[in-house]
Amino acid sequence: xxKKELEDKCKKxxxxxxxxxxxxxxxxxxxxxxxxxxxxxxxxLAQELGMTFPPDTDGLIEAKDGLFDKAWFESRKLNSVKxxxxxxNEK
Numbered sequence: 767x768x769k770k771e772l773e774d775k776c777k778k779x780x781x782x783x784x785x786x787x788x789x790x791x792x793x794x795x796x797x798x799x800x801x802x803x804x805x806x807x808x809x810x811l812a813q814e815l816g817m818t819f820p821p822d823t824d825g826l827i828e829a830k831d832g833l834f835d836k837a838w839f840e841s842r843k844l845n846s847v848k849x850x851x852x853x854x855n856e857k
Contacts, residue, residue: 780817783812783817784817784819787809787812787819788822790805790808791805791809791822791827791828791829792822793805794806794829795822795824795829795830796829796830796831796832797829797831797832798831798832798833801829802829802830802831802832803831805828805829806828806829809827809828
């Protein structure tokens with residue numbers, strides 16, 4: 767593969783990533799699974815490679831983890847969930 771073919775391939779791959787990034791974020795955002803960290807790691811790597819992404823409707827590019835996002839739980843009234851804080855860890 768010559769340099770021009772490699773550059774064309776990279777541009778096509780960047781276009782594919784940018785086309786599906788918003789769907790991947792909407793899938794991962796608020797989940798309580800590895801999808802959140804996998805998405806955020808992939809976006810970070812793509813940004814390190816020079817790609818840019820527009821913020822989603824929430825103003826963020828990264829996905830928030832539903833497992834550790836207290837505001838996410840509170841918005842769904844899941845009061846039975848206890849959060850690990852310095853107060854809870856006092857002995």
